[in-house]
Amino acid sequence: MDFLKIPERTSRPRTYGLTSVIDFGTPLGELKHILTDYSHIIDIAKIGIGSAYVTPNLKEKIQLYKENGIKPYCGGTFFEKCFYQNKIPEYLQLLQELDIEWIEISNGTLDIPLSERLYLISQLRKDFHVIAEVGSKDHDKDMPISEWKKEIMILLEAGCDYVITEGRDSGTSGIYERNGTVKHGFIRELTDSIDSKKIIFEAPTAKQQMYFINEVGANVNLGNIKLHDVLVLEAQRCGLRSETFFMEDENANYLNPTSTN
DSSP states (O other): OOOSOEEOOOOSSOSSSOEEEEESOOOHHHHHHHHHHHGGGOOEEEEOTTGGGGOTTHHHHHHHHHHTTOEEEEOHHHHHHHHHTTOHHHHHHHHHHTTOOEEEEOOSSSOOOHHHHHHHHHHHTTTSEEEEEESOSOTTOOOOHHHHHHHHHHHHHTTOSEEEEOOTTTTOSTTBOTTSOBOHHHHHHHHHHSOGGGEEEEOOSHHHHHHHHHHHOTTOOEEEEEGGGHHHHHHHHTTOSGGGTTHHHHOSOEEOTTOOO
């Protein structure tokens, strides 16, 4: 349909405006049905936490994502488990066998020094696209905004394609208060200092997603999206929900069927 004036959306292959889903064991047959209709609005698929290690038909699932133009990768918890047990070589070999081209370097559970993560990034970016993550899953670890900004910029300068801001799949840590409320001032200061096109904000709930759409724009990068929520998210991005209804009035860039551009 093309008769409404709606916010302009980037199209695949996108470099921003990304929807990154989290897969917590969606059966292969169900995934095929989902991707038949919705693959065009999904850009990245994270096999959540360390579940890739016990996922049946993992190679087939990875291939299915790739056939549908979606970039699959394994959750940072899997990386951290391998790091903790000194199994990074085995992990990298598995990724290559699975034909996975993206890797997440995180420290959400372990406290891996930044210098060590930077060394890993310098080595891994030769063979992989690297996504780093900033922030902890621990509610009691409160890193000041100045440290968030410094770390994100250092990671991007080191060659990461994107940096994820920790929010957990529950949306209750990192950039969120324990009750799931967005740290509004924190986000505004972060996006005032750093190009939001290079940040993926974890936003598992509709309320959190709508906040980022209204605050950053229709083409904000959002992560930890449930597979069954991708269509509603796309509708939200297009101003087709009450909370984002007037977005096209606030944005000069929109899709207008009468435009000659």
